Amino acid sequence: xxxxxxxxxxxxxxxxxxxxxxxLWHVRQKRDAAANQLPEWEKLREKAAQIKSHTMGNLDFYxxxxxxxxxENGIKVHWASDAIxxxxxxxxxxxxxxxxxxVKSKSMLTEECHLNPYLxxxxxxxxxxxxxxxxxxxxxxxxxxxxxxxxxxKRMEIDTLFQKHLNTEPSNGDEVYLTTAARHHLRxxxxxxxxxxxxxxxxIAETGEFVICTNEGNADMGAHLAPFHIASMGIExxxxxxxxxxxFIRLLARSATGQDSTTYTSHFRKPRADAELHIILVDNGxxxxxxxxxxxxxxxxxxxxxxxxxxxxxxxxxxxxxxxVVPGPIGSILSxxxxxxxxxxxxxxxxxxxxxxxxxxxxxxxxxxxxxxRQELTQGSITEPAKKTAIKIAGYLxxxxxxxxxxxxxxxxxxxxxxxxxxxxxLNIWGKQRELPKPPSQSFxxxxxxxxxxxxxxxxx
Amino acid sequence: xxxxxxxxxIKENKPPALPLPELAFQPIDHDQLxxxxxxxxxxxxxxxxxxxxxxxxKEVITNIFPExxxxxxxxxxxxxIDLNTVKDPHQLASVVLAIFKGALxxxxxxxxxxxxxxxxxxxxxxxxxxxxxxxxxxxxxADMHQxxxxxxxVDYGYGVFISGPSKTADxxxxxxxxxxxxKSLTVLISSND
Numbered sequence: 001x002x003x004x005x006x007x008x009x010x011x012x013x014x015x016x017x018x019x020x021x022x023x024l025w026h027v028r029q030k031r032d033a034a035a036n037q038l039p040e041w042e043k044l045r046e047k048a049a050q051i052k053s054h055t056m057g058n059l060d061f062y063x064x065x066x067x068x069x070x071x072e073n074g075i076k077v078h079w080a081s082d083a084i085x086x087x088x089x090x091x092x093x094x095x096x097x098x099x100x101x102x103v104k105s106k107s108m109l110t111e112e113c114h115l116n117p118y119l120x121x122x123x124x125x126x127x128x129x130x131x132x133x134x135x136x137x138x139x140x141x142x143x144x145x146x147x148x149x150x151x152x153x154k155r156m157e158i159d160t161l162f163q164k165h166l167n168t169e170p171s172n173g174d175e176v177y178l179t180t181a182a183r184h185h186l187r188x189x190x191x192x193x194x195x196x197x198x199x200x201x202x203x204i205a206e207t208g209e210f211v212i213c214t215n216e217g218n219a220d221m222g223a224h225l226a227p228f229h230i231a232s233m234g235i236e237x238x239x240x241x242x243x244x245x246x247x248f249i250r251l252l253a254r255s256a257t258g259q260d261s262t263t264y265t266s267h268f269r270k271p272r273a274d275a276e277l278h279i280i281l282v283d284n285g286x287x288x289x290x291x292x293x294x295x296x297x298x299x300x301x302x303x304x305x306x307x308x309x310x311x312x313x314x315x316x317x318x319x320x321x322x323x324x325v326v327p328g329p330i331g332s333i334l335s336x337x338x339x340x341x342x343x344x345x346x347x348x349x350x351x352x353x354x355x356x357x358x359x360x361x362x363x364x365x366x367x368x369x370x371x372x373x374r375q376e377l378t379q380g381s382i383t384e385p386a387k388k389t390a391i392k393i394a395g396y397l398x399x400x401x402x403x404x405x406x407x408x409x410x411x412x413x414x415x416x417x418x419x420x421x422x423x424x425x426x427l428n429i430w431g432k433q434r435e436l437p438k439p440p441s442q443s444f445x446x447x448x449x450x451x452x453x454x455x456x457x458x459x460x461x
Numbered sequence: 462x463x464x465x466x467x468x469x470x471i472k473e474n475k476p477p478a479l480p481l482p483e484l485a486f487q488p489i490d491h492d493q494l495x496x497x498x499x500x501x502x503x504x505x506x507x508x509x510x511x512x513x514x515x516x517x518x519k520e521v522i523t524n525i526f527p528e529x530x531x532x533x534x535x536x537x538x539x540x541x542i543d544l545n546t547v548k549d550p551h552q553l554a555s556v557v558l559a560i561f562k563g564a565l566x567x568x569x570x571x572x573x574x575x576x577x578x579x580x581x582x583x584x585x586x587x588x589x590x591x592x593x594x595x596x597x598x599x600x601x602x603a604d605m606h607q608x609x610x611x612x613x614x615v616d617y618g619y620g621v622f623i624s625g626p627s628k629t630a631d632x633x634x635x636x637x638x639x640x641x642x643x644k645s646l647t648v649l650i651s652s653n654d
Contacts, residue, residue: 050482057478079463132631175632217627217642224584246606260570270618291474
């Protein structure tokens with residue numbers, strides 16, 4: 001189940017691909033408009049990258065500082081080495097209080113830990129409260145984008161889904177009607193929830209507080225009503241100082257959706273007087289990634305999704321083609337580190353155009369890392385044998401001037417002489433959706449030799 | 462348990478330490494802040510009303526929301542319940558209008574910082590159907606760098622930057638104002654308080 005075979009399913013519906021492509025490119029354009037309004041945009045990116053680099057070099061110090069401050073504030077701090085440990089901590093906390101109904105706001109970390117099925121298997125109802133997440137939850141699908149979880153869904157599909165699960169009337173995909181229905185449905189869940197789970201956008205070591213950014217207000221509706229709040233956080237989310245937030249908050253929403261900021265930037269420092277607040281610091285492979293010199297900067301990611309919005313491959317293949325919790329360019333450099341075999345195709349799901357690197361607010365050199373992963377995967381013999389053989393043959397051709405010339409001549413002759421149905425055969429993968437170039441009358445070498453002699457000077461055109 | 466393993470793994474794997482950068486950003490020109498704040502808030506779907514002083518607030522609010530029956534917050538004259546007497550935030554489920562005073566306002570994104578002490582119940586500015594925030598013109602600062610400078614050292618258990626009404630575009634990227642939080646945000650800016 002590699003990216004190419006998954007993507008093949010997605011691209012069968014060309015109209016849908018165009019729609020998906022257009023929708024995401026539109027978000028990219030909004031990001032550009034927002035970024036262009038700040039003359040200090042590049043300076044912000046540079047500072048963000050430096051803050052993150054500095055933090056990674058002192059990660060143990062900052063995590064311990066955060067823990068100390070958080071505990072002083074009355075927050076209970078837990079540490080989980082991996083996904084299973086995280087899930088077990090959550091279950092233990094909930095069971096201790098006899099909690100059976102929880103609401104959860106968007107947390108890619110809890111997706112990574114596959115928390116929902118784990119809790120459901122233990123008879124705990126988990127309602128994802130972000131509208132996009134609720135949609136995919138009802139559709140029994142994983143999210144396809146880390147910021148816009150239901151970007152792959154058309155309004156009529158959501159209409160049908162809500163008719164089935166929320167008893168709405170057919171509304172022709174009316175977004176106001178459907179959102180209002182979701183508002184009522186989820187409001188009931190917020191009011192009845194016995195616990196709220198959230199993610200964490202940033203955790204501040206200096207003050208022992210954490211920040212959650214939403215447009216919908218769902219994280220707050222959950223956390224401020226339930227008497228029990230568990231926040232789950234990857235250890236790389238810690239930042240040193242409150243003032244560092246200035247940089248990240250200015251970059252996050254602009255990079256994600258082109259907004260100047262999310263509607264709500266909520267700072268949680270102490271539990272409510274009548275409630276408990278817990279935070280779980282999760283490793284799950286991050287310390288291993290920290291040790292990989294080639295890939296450690298991928299830990300700088302603030303989960304804005306800008307790389308997905310710009311990536312031509314993501315836009316035209318959709319998040320589900322990646323079969324990884326975090327898809328797109330950033331997912332393609334994070335996931336092979338977690339499971340090299342399962343995600344071996346992801347670094348190859350790229351044209352290496354570098355657009356992702358351009359838009360990344362924390363300046364992760366994503367496309368360089370994609371390239372490095374390719375080399376690692378190929379040397380480790382995890383790439384497709386056909387590809388390996390093709391590259392090997394190309395290697396022989398490029399080393400020998402005679403073979404290169406000869407192959408070129410044969411290729412041109414083949415294209416000139418043979419009929420279309422032979423050229424565009426099943427082995428011609430390149431030609432499946434592309435026209436091969438017209439064979440030229442002479443090769444560049446031949447032309448150059450001729451003209452060089454004509455002019456008598458070297459290097460003239 | 463997990464903590465020891467995680468910390469020792471970090472110590473083993475972490476890169477050489479680089480210095481923490483100094484953050485020195487030039488703030489925007491002061492004269493522009495008032496206009497920029499209104500523009501940013503409008504972009505985010507919020508409304509602005511400029512008043513001479515907070516004494517006018519009651520009248521202005523009653524004009525926008527003439528028939529409202531459940532009001533909480535800063536203006537005692539308009540409140541139907543005193544938040545200090547509410548034991549359980551669930552009781553606020555039927556609140557239609559919440560009115561709170563902001564502690565500062567950020568021009569670059571139309572955000573108003575609201576401190577926990579003002580709202581008393583953290584759910585209050587979210588659970589209400591509509592939200593009104595009161596700020597003085599003199600409280601408007603340029604950007605988030607300035608904002609975090611100003612709240613540095615302030616003690617709070619919770620605080621939130623609110624920049625507009627709640628919203629979502631999860632249904633085919635079509636923007637809907639009013640997701641789970643308030644369906645509208647109106648900021649009253651007093652010129653003289």
